[in-house]
Amino acid sequence: MKNDRGLLIVLSGPSGVGKGTVRKAFMQDESDIQYSISVTTRDPREGEVNGVDYFFKTKEEFERMIENNKLLEYAQYVGNYYGTPVDYVKETLEKGKDVLLEIEVQGAMQVRKHFPEGVFIFLMPPSLSELRKRITNRGTETEDLIDNRMHIAKEEIELMDEYDYVVENDQVELACERIHSIITAEHLRRDRVAVKYKKLLEVQK
Ligand SMILES: Nc1ncnc2c1ncn2[C@@H]1O[C@H](COP(=O)(O)OP(=O)(O)OP(=O)(O)O)[C@@H](O)[C@H]1O
Numbered sequence: 001m002k003n004d005r006g007l008l009i010v011l012s013g014p015s016g017v018g019k020g021t022v023r024k025a026f027m028q029d030e031s032d033i034q035y036s037i038s039v040t041t042r043d044p045r046e047g048e049v050n051g052v053d054y055f056f057k058t059k060e061e062f063e064r065m066i067e068n069n070k071l072l073e074y075a076q077y078v079g080n081y082y083g084t085p086v087d088y089v090k091e092t093l094e095k096g097k098d099v100l101l102e103i104e105v106q107g108a109m110q111v112r113k114h115f116p117e118g119v120f121i122f123l124m125p126p127s128l129s130e131l132r133k134r135i136t137n138r139g140t141e142t143e144d145l146i147d148n149r150m151h152i153a154k155e156e157i158e159l160m161d162e163y164d165y166v167v168e169n170d171q172v173e174l175a176c177e178r179i180h181s182i183i184t185a186e187h188l189r190r191d192r193v194a195v196k197y198k199k200l201l202e203v204q205k
């Protein structure tokens with residue numbers, strides 16, 4: 001007996017650690033996992049496409065989504081809203097497909113409350129100086145915003161114990177392999193629990 005519902009995978013970690021880079025590399029080889037596109041009020045960066053990288057919304061549109069319970073979780077981060085559309089996640093999991101969220105820490109903790117059975121992975125930088133270097137080299141933030149993101153990063157790293165797994169992103173390929181191993185193991189574990197549960201019910205008949 002297989003577990004029919006898909007697995008909810010939450011990839012979190014400080015800004016600039018490489019969540020997006022690792023997620024894209026990882027998903028190239030994992031065509032069965034669906035990525036949940038977030039909604040945000042921040043301006044698109046050069047090259048970002050609406051409906052691919054994010055659904056870009058105004059503050060009013062985002063607040064309407066909050067009022068209408070359209071978000072599984074949301075957070076304010078460096079002056080903008082970010083959130084996960086709830087319908088897509090629920091419908092995809094019910095179809096038996098795995099869903100991956102790439103979100104910051106406050107949001108991950110909210111998801112934990114609704115989906116304690118999810119797999120929560122914290123992506124860790126090799127060091128804080130390497131983290132700053134990565135955000136700086138990406139070239140998308142001003143010095144002030146980098147300082148803000150680094151300040152939040154230190155608080156976020158303190159919460160890594162709240163996650164099921166901590167994965168270092170020293171090299172993208174290695175981080176992908178580690179995440180792949182985690183997801184494979186979690187699938188096996190859940191299928192085994194499902195078989196055990198079915199057997200238990202049969203004994204009680
Ligand atoms: N293992 C790595 N080694 C060196 N550079 C990396 C590594 N992983 C990612 N990077 C680089 O670090 C920068 C930040 O990566 P990315 O945008 O994926 O981070 P992020 O965690 O998604 O950031 P944010 O949360 O701000 O969206 C990018 O320029 C990316 O190329």
Ligand SMILES: Nc1nc2c(ncn2[C@@H]2O[C@H](COP(=O)(O)O)[C@@H](O)[C@H]2O)c(=O)[nH]1
Nearest residue numbers: 015038039074075082083084102103104107
């Ligand atoms: N709580 C949520 N956080 C999200 C979501 N989508 C992205 N994020 C995180 O926000 C920060 C900043 O992102 P950036 O694209 O402006 O660099 C980063 O940590 C993202 O992972 C979401 O739906 N909910």
